[in-house]
Amino acid sequence: MLDDIDRRMVETLVEDARISLKELAQRVGLSSPSASERLKRLEERGVIRGFTVDVDPAALGYTLQAIVRIRPLPGKLHVVQDLIQQIPQFSECDKVTGDDCFVGRLHIRSIDELDTILDRIADKAETSSSIVKAQPVKRRLPPLL
Structure with missing residues (x-):
């Protein structure tokens, strides 16, 4: 506390x-x-893990964001996880419960770039993607109680 x-x-x-x-x-x-x-x-105590810089991806040309739900094919979980880690456009990815195994956030420059990235995963997993229109709540801390 x-x-x-x-x-x-x-x-x-x-x-x-x-x-x-x-x-x-x-x-x-x-x-x-x-x-x-x-x-x-x-x-x-691990409360503060580090000090960082907040970079705006749009200023680097990454004008689009996509949320991608990823469901690896049977036996491909670790292969897909390794692949996600190797794709630098994934700015974050969570391993989740439910129908999908991963939910990732991609920063991309175009829909064509999204297609190219998803093509790398297509033979190993099913994907469902959504383009982010706005982010009404930016990443923030939970209450510091």
Whole structure:
């Protein structure tokens, strides 16, 4: 569990991972050494896994996103999983329960690119894809209770 100061630290870092330690300490009402120690403990506990950059795929020419449900053919689960991991356009993929085994998010430049990627999987799995029109909820943290 997180106490109020830890929550405020995490929320502040989610907003701006590049914030200086001095500014972070000021925002949460601690000295820099105390903030540094708390930050270290949050990392050691695995609450904070890393600091990253948020890149807009559209700025790199990936103007389309597709959600793809993938159901491997019998005996092809591991082959399909390895293939998904090798295709760089998959920005994320979840192994799920239910009718499908995988649900992936692809960033693509065109429908032709989507077809080319799905063709690589077609002899190993059934797929169902949907083009993303909008993303009303961006990836976010669960409540920090």
